Amino acid sequence: MKFDEYRSMMERCSNCLGCKWVPFDKVQSRRFGENCPSSTYFNFNTYSARGKFQLGQVLLDGKSDLTPTATEAIFNCNSCGLCDVSCKICRYNLEPQSYLISMKEYAVENGKAYPVQNEIVNHYKKEKTMIRGEKKRDRLSWAEGLNLKDLMKEKGDIMFFAGCKISYGDANVHENARKCVEILQNAGLEIGILGSAEMCCGGRMRQMGFVKDFEEAALNNIRAIQMAGVKMIVTPCADCYSTFKRQYAELGLNVKVVNIVEFLDEFISNGNVKLTGNIPMKVTYHDPCNLGRLAEPYEPWEGSEKKILNQIHIWEPKRPRYNGIYGVYDAPRNILKQIPGIELIEMERIREYSWCCGSGGVCGEINPEFSSWTANERIAEAKATGADAIVTTCPWCKASLSEATDENGNKMKVYGIMELVSMVM
Numbered sequence: 074m075k076f077d078e079y080r081s082m083m084e085r086c087s088n089c090l091g092c093k094w095v096p097f098d099k100v101q102s103r104r105f106g107e108n109c110p111s112s113t114y115f116n117f118n119t120y121s122a123r124g125k126f127q128l129g130q131v132l133l134d135g136k137s138d139l140t141p142t143a144t145e146a147i148f149n150c151n152s153c154g155l156c157d158v159s160c161k162i163c164r165y166n167l168e169p170q171s172y173l174i175s176m177k178e179y180a181v182e183n184g185k186a187y188p189v190q191n192e193i194v195n196h197y198k199k200e201k202t203m204i205r206g207e208k209k210r211d212r213l214s215w216a217e218g219l220n221l222k223d224l225m226k227e228k229g230d231i232m233f234f235a236g237c238k239i240s241y242g243d244a245n246v247h248e249n250a251r252k253c254v255e256i257l258q259n260a261g262l263e264i265g266i267l268g269s270a271e272m273c274c275g276g277r278m279r280q281m282g283f284v285k286d287f288e289e290a291a292l293n294n295i296r297a298i299q300m301a302g303v304k305m306i307v308t309p310c311a312d313c314y315s316t317f318k319r320q321y322a323e324l325g326l327n328v329k330v331v332n333i334v335e336f337l338d339e340f341i342s343n344g345n346v347k348l349t350g351n352i353p354m355k356v357t358y359h360d361p362c363n364l365g366r367l368a369e370p371y372e373p374w375e376g377s378e379k380k381i382l383n384q385i386h387i388w389e390p391k392r393p394r395y396n397g398i399y400g401v402y403d404a405p406r407n408i409l410k411q412i413p414g415i416e417l418i419e420m421e422r423i424r425e426y427s428w429c430c431g432s433g434g435v436c437g438e439i440n441p442e443f444s445s446w447t448a449n450e451r452i453a454e455a456k457a458t459g460a461d462a463i464v465t466t467c468p469w470c471k472a473s474l475s476e477a478t479d480e481n482g483n484k485m486k487v488y489g490i491m492e493l494v495s496m497v498m
Contacts, residue, residue: 076179077133079172081378083126085386092122092156092169095426105421105454108155110429110447111146119146122156122169125176132179144185147176149440151433151447152280153362158397158425165394166386170367177282186282189438194283197290201272203435207241212271215240215247219254222265224301229265232303233257234317236310237273238468246468249491252498253309253333260336260345264307270297276316276363280434288324291316295326309333309491311467314401315363322371332364334466334490338404341411341494350497351414356488357460358405358417359451359474360427361467366397397425405466405490412497418458428454430470437473448477452485462486464493 093109100106107113112121119128128146131137139147150173157170180186193203200209215235222229239250257264275290298306306328308314318330340346372393379387402424409417422428431437431447455463456479463485465471475487 074171074175076129076175079129079168079175080133082167082172083129083133085166086123086126087164088123089163090121090123091159091162091164094159095422096159096162099422099426101421105428105457108159108422108426108428110153110431110443110450111150113450114443114446115146115149117146120149122160122173125173126169129172129176139180139183139185144180144187147180148187148190148281148434149436149443150177151362151429151431151436153429153433154367154397155362155426155429157395158366161394161396166388174279174282174284178284179282181282181284187439190281190283190435193281193435193438194278194286197273197275197278197286202237202241203273203275203277204237204241207237209272212240213266213268215242215250216254216266219251220258221254222263223268224265224303225268225270225297227265228302229263230302230304231257231262231264232298232301232306233264233266234271234274234306234308234310234313236308236313236468238312238472239310242468245492249489249495250309252495253491256340256346257307257336260340265301265303267297267301274313274316274321276312276320277435279316279320281439287320291321291324295321295324298326298328303328305329305331307331307333307336309466309468311361311364311368312469315368318368319371332401332404332466334364334404334408335401337490337494338407341408346494346498348412348494348497352412352493352496353414354462355416355418355460356409356462356464357420357455357458358409358423359420359430359455359463359465359470360400360402360424361465361470362427362429362433364405364466365400365402365427366425368401369395369397369399400425405464408490408494409464412493415493418460420454420458422454430465430467430473431477432469432473444473445477448473449479452477453479455485456483462488464488464490466490
């Protein structure tokens with residue numbers, strides 16, 4: 074839907090402000106009860122989903138235009154989706170997440186994107202990655218010597234997609250990606266990559282509101298995937314996982330999408346991967362937005378919006394309700410519990426109500442101070458558990474949290490889950 078098609082949703086918002094808080098029955102403390110990084114950081118209602126529903130009406134009514142203040146509120150959003158799942162605790166007829174993306178798209182189409190956003194998209198068009206400074210020719214250097222099929226030359230059922238943050242990471246990141254592939258190969262799976270055709274999934278362009286550019290990238294990738302005969306995509310990247318599973322499915326991709334932790338959980342449980350070492354450490358787990366609430370399977374739907382007696386709003390036929398509960402939450406926790414010596418301690422905001430790491434919406438490029446503050450809040454919450462380290466399954470989250478500190482300036486050790494598994498294999 075385009076921005077102006079959300080008019081009825083803008084008007085239906087009842088100002089309950091649930092979009093600013095974790096559902097009240099889940100709140101354990103005032104300190105870690107809020108759910109929207111943007112409205113909490115800027116401390117002004119316009120930065121919340123409720124405020125942006127109001128801003129949308131003002132823009133459509135011509136009472137204001139896209140001023141610098143309005144565009145700041147629109148783009149300083151992590152696109153993390155926490156407002157969306159909190160809203161749906163008591164509302165079934167609002168879609169804050171998709172609305173906020175449409176609002177960003179509206180600003181982009183009206184020439185209000187920040188220069189850094191245009192730089193990122195232009196770099197993508199040239200080098201097929203959104204990580205500025207990186208070159209397409211270096212994308213597959215991590216996979217050298219792994220005996221992976223080139224799916225552009227020979228067809229294969231399973232495609233491994235490392236994602237940009239891993240493909241252009243350091244030697245340690247590359248080694249963990251190689252370990253993922255070796256585990257799959259040792260389980261008897263024939264793995265391939267797209268070779269010279271591989272490029273960024275483009276998901277973060279959509280998070281910024283560059284929806285047309287995202288769709289162009291997605292359709293190019295979908296064509297390559299279909300030409301290769303791929304039936305399953307395996308990725309260690311939460312962003313790529315969500316993009317393939319939800320956004321690409323909406324554009325017509327029909328393949329199974331699996332995150333590496335889902336395979337790892339299965340292999341450890343059935344004994345294909347044996348954990349023999351010991352890590353005596355207390356850890357807490359950070360649920361990435363794109364592996365959790367934003368990674369629910371896409372359900373096709375065609376229908377219309379109606380009212381009973383011109384009052385009670387309904388969808389005909391019944392519309393899918395994405396409320397975050399069907400993301401990947403158990404697999405990473407199962408893995409941690411099976412690592413000898415590890416003690417898992419949960420934070421207050423977990424699973425579909427997990428606080429964002431700060432890198433969502435490309436906010437680290439748009440407003441580094443806001444992004445860092447968001448990550449700092451997560452570190453403060455992690456430290457409050459008494460854990461020694463925080464573990465995550467997303468390379469973007471790991472990078473963001475590794476630079477963060479709590480309110481006293483203290484950092485915390487951050488591990489990718491594959492790092493811990495590698496230590497005890």
